[in-house]
Amino acid sequence: MTNEIISWLSVGLILATSATILINRDWRVSLGSLAVQYIAVFWLVSRHLPFVMGSVKLIAGWMVVAALGMTRLGLTNLDREEEDTFWPRGRWFRIILIMIVALVTAGATPRIEAAIPGLGLPVIAGGLLLIGAGVFHLGVTSDLLRVILGLLTMLAGFEIIYAAVESSILVTGFLAVTNLGLGIVGSYLLVAGSTPLESGEDL
Amino acid sequence: MNAPLLWIALPFITGVLILFFLRERYSALAGGGLSAILALIALIIPIDTALLIGSISLKISPSIQFFGRSFELNTADGPLLAIIFGIATLWFFGTEASGTANRFVSLGLMIISLLTASIAVEPFLYAALLLEIAAMLIVLLLVPAYQKPGRGVVRFLIYQTLAMPFILFSGWMLAGVESSPGDLSTTTQAGTILGLGFAFLLAVFPLYNWIPMLMEENSPYATGFLLWVLPTFTVIFALGFLDRYAWLRTSPQLASAIQFAGVLMVASGGIFAALQRHIGRMLGYASIAETGLLILIMGLKPSEIVNLTFLILIPRGLALAVWALALSIIKRLAYSLRFNEIQGLARRYPLAVIALLLAQLSMSGFPLLAGFPARLAIWQELAAQSLGITVWVFAGSLGLLVAAIRTLAVFVMVDEEKKWGLNESWVQSAMLGLGVIGLFILGLFPQVLLPFMVNLPSLFDHIGQ
Structure with missing residues (x-):
């Protein structure tokens, strides 16, 4: 019973953090929310995987947050980075988006539980919320850091659900490498272009 | 000796060492040399067979x-490894x-x-993670x-990352379909999710905007490498799905969907290539059209799929x-x-221009060049199946041919007084010359591929037989 309550609290935490990442423009708040989000992900993953394998996701996630945070901290010229203005991107628009994700999750969760029994309602709800929030985030931004945040959010949602159906150590390891890789690639892309040209390579 | 250590771990470790320790002038030699050696080993020494050399017994486990x-x-992977590492060389x-x-x-x-690891990993589904x-x-x-x-790189990263969850989920669902093949709704869901995954991976229309x-x-050069390496391994991965799951091979609806996607890519790739005013983007659209052909082949008779696929993959790499x-x-x-x-660059870089045009013509299926025998075989199969599809595939090839003619016209557009000059270095001239000779050899004597291709069908238990 306690576990069930904590699981639903984790879903609530996921909703709050993914909404914050989607709505808030401050990168510090977004990365902080991502770090908190990984705690909820850890709990939901641990419903189906051993504690040690779940903690791999938590540690990998926090390492990604640290890498992105350290990189972003060193960049000073990105505060007024221009975003693609083609798509609507106001705060209310994003709030509506996260509400749509929450509604779709609420509608789809019992149906998925009926189709694939044994996953658990909180696991499905948490996974769907993150996948939805991540995909919507990718749809409304062209900012590099936000794209990486969207991909990490989407992957975290996928990992929660996939952990329930696949418990291989190799897959857990590869998914951790994928998360770390996204963090490193994101950091690299953030700093790329800010260093001066040293040689005439890669023409 | 161990095959995965030799063809997976060794190149990876060498790559890391080159990155940190080797000077730029030696890296091409080291990387190319290692790839050539690995290709030769794959060609000469059969895996899992003991060889007696003098008093030494040699076996690659x-x-x-x-x-x-x-x-x-x-053992069946030997020719494939030889092809991959040969082209990588x-x-x-x-x-x-x-x-x-x-x-x-x-x-x-x-x-x-990593991509070689994707064809070696068991269960094969985990290849999605390695990709x-x-x-x-x-x-x-x-x-x-x-x-x-730029935006292209970001989109590429997004699409490749979106592909992985779809494929892993579909693989899990396909196991369910195998146990209850009569469940139409699960079958449809698994097929749709799998299709979406491969649509992202292979950049199926309209998800190919990142390529140009x-x-x-x-x-x-780096983008060209990407356009060779990723579709090649993705297609082998897709063939693994077709081979493993009987309903994917036998479903007429799926075959139609695959062919439709393939035709759309061939026709749109060719037509868009003809409309470009940028020779880099032309390469992008030509590779899209060729990936379309590879997808189209997957919708043909299962017995023809493997041979036609590799008949097109080898000249494509070159x-x-x-x-x-x-x-x-x-x-x-x-x-x-x-x-x-x-x-007017034809007069300043004649060898580079000739090589570029011949490669472009080869990818449009021009006779006597490397791409022609594969296209001839595909047209033959398609003509027996559907005249409509054949016409659209021809339209795509025609578009690529028009693009090549436009490129030629621009390259030779110069004053008559302008002098001819050879500005390529000897290394550039040698590499371009070897490549052009290779294009002609594969076009005129496609049977040279036979030693590689004869054992490739044994890679797959069902579609290759």
């Missing part, structure tokens, strides 16, 4: 255990001529080793530290290498690669 799962490269030696840094060779070796990790290394290859990443963007924003090398040589002078900047 096929598998290795890693975190409870196995990586296996069997061309790309790595080409870096010397293209002027790209040792980053290309080191990251290229790591990418090839994603390889895609992230490709991003590092595409964007040098001094260049701001990359060709415009990034190094043509043509893309020659085309990308010629583009990178030309790009040193005409940075944007737009028509207005490359006018």
Whole structure:
């Protein structure tokens, strides 16, 4: 019973953090929310995987947050980075988006539980919320850091659900490498272009 | 000796060592040399068979255990490894001529080793994860530290990352379909999710917009490498799905959907290529059209799929290498690669221009060149199946041919007084010359591929037989 309550609290935490990442423009708040989000992900993953394998996701996630945070901290010229203005991107628009994700999750969760029994309602709800929030985030931004945040959010949602159906150590390891890789690639892309040209390579 | 250690771990470790310890001038030699040796070993020494050399018994064992799962490269994988590492050799030696840094060779070796791991991993479904990790290394290859990443790179990363969950989920669902094949709703869901996954991976229409963007924003040589390496391994991965799951092979609706996607890519790729005014983007659209052909082949009779696929994959690797090398040589002078900047370059870089045009013509299926025998075989199969599809495939090839003629016209558009000159270095001339000879040999004598191709069908238990 306690576990069930904590699981639903984790879903609530996921909703709050993914909404914050989607709505808030401050990168510090977004990365902080991502770090908190990984705690909820850890709990939901641990419903189906051993504690040690779940903690791999938590540690990998926090390492990604640290890498992105350290990189972003060193960049000073990105505060007024221009975003693609083609798509609507106001705060209310994003709030509506996260509400749509929450509604779709609420509608789809019992149906998925009926189709694939044994996953658990909180696991499905948490996974769907993150996948939805991540995909919507990718749809409304062209900012590099936000794209990486969207991909990490989407992957975290996928990992929660996939952990329930696949418990291989190799897959857990590869998914951790994928998360770390996204963090490193994101950091690299953030700093790329800010260093001066040293040689005439890669023409 | 162990096959996964030899063809996966060794290139990866060598790639890391080259990145940190080797100077730029030696990296092409080291990477190209290692790839050539690995290709020769794959060609000469059969895996899992004991060889007696003098008093020494030599056997390459096929598998290795890693975190409870196995990586296996069997006897049937030998010719495939020879092809992959043989074409990789061309790309790595080409870096010397293209002027790209040792980053290309080191990251290229790591990418090839990860993708080789994707064909070796059991269960084969985990290949999706290795493809994603390889895609992230490709991003590092595409964007040098001094260049701001463009939109093409970001889209490429998004699409490749979106593909992985779809494929892993579909693989899990397909296991359910196997146990209850009569469940139509699960079958449809699994097929749809799998289709979406491969649509992202293979950049099926309309998800291919990142390809021309990359060709415009990034190094043509690195992008050309990406356009060779990723579709090649993705197609082999897709053939694994077709081979493993009988309902995928036998479903007429799925075959129609695959053919529709393929035709759309061939026709749109060819037509868009004809409308471009940027020779880099033309390469992008030509590769899209060729990936369309590979998808189209998957919808043909199962007995023909493997042979036709590899008949097109081998010349594709060569043509893309020659085309990308010629583009990178030309790009040193005409940075944007737009028509207005490359006018008259035929007189200053005649070898690069000739090689570029021949590679372009080869990919349009022009007779006597490497791409023609494969297209002839595909047209023959398609004509027996559907005249409508054949017409659209011809339209795509015609578009690529028009693009080649337009490129030629721009390259020779110059005053009569302008003098001819050979500005390519001897390394560039040698690499381009070898590539062009290869294009003609594969076009005139396609039977030279027979020793490689004769055992390739045994890679697959069902579709190859």
